[in-house]
Amino acid sequence: xxxxxxxxxxxxxxxxxxxxxxxxxxxxxxxxxxxxxxxxxxxxxxxxxxxxxxxxxxxxxxxxxxxxxxxxxxxxxxxxxxxxxxxxxxxxxxxxxxxxxxxx
Numbered sequence: 001x002x003x004x005x006x007x008x009x010x011x012x013x014x015x016x017x018x019x020x021x022x023x024x025x026x027x028x029x030x031x032x033x034x035x036x037x038x039x040x041x042x043x044x045x046x047x048x049x050x051x052x053x054x055x056x057x058x059x060x061x062x063x064x065x066x067x068x069x070x071x072x073x074x075x076x077x078x079x080x081x082x083x084x085x086x087x088x089x090x091x092x093x094x095x096x097x098x099x100x101x102x103x104x
Contacts, residue, residue, distance in 0.1 A: 015090040029102045048078035
């Protein structure tokens, strides 16, 4: 498991209501529609950095550290545009076959 592309511990899947964001070392390497299971090859988040999380509360919005958690929205820096997702409902480790299918 020394090859970085197959090392599962550096990969996370941030699951939101409609979308899975597959991340390798804070870079989004895949976006998948949860309803259809289809990979979204033209999504703005691809090859973009997960900069942290955002938590919406009754008293306003607060930024979190670079490790977004459940209930927080991902803050993704995508070139000159930024993306804030819906809240994360789960954080998972991808299966080996999925890691091998990421575009390199």
